[in-house]
Amino acid sequence: MPLLLTHGWLGSFLEHTAVALLLTDAFTVVIPSLPGVGFSGPPPVEA
Numbered sequence: 001m002p003l004l005l006t007h008g009w010l011g012s013f014l015e016h017t018a019v020a021l022l023l024t025d026a027f028t029v030v031i032p033s034l035p036g037v038g039f040s041g042p043p044p045v046e047a
Contacts, residue, residue: 003027009034 003023005016013031020029 001027003029005029005031007031007034 005013005020007013007015011034013033016031020031023029
């Protein structure tokens with residue numbers, strides 16, 4: 001079963017690493033990064 005964990009603005013997926021490790025036995029854990037924050041790239045520029 002998938003489980004989606006999100007973070008707030010100016011947060012990071014790293015905030016969830018401790019709890020994510022505990023949840024991986026029971027769930028498929030997905031922790032996306034907001035565009036332009038942390039290790040994600042900037043949002044695309046539309047012409």
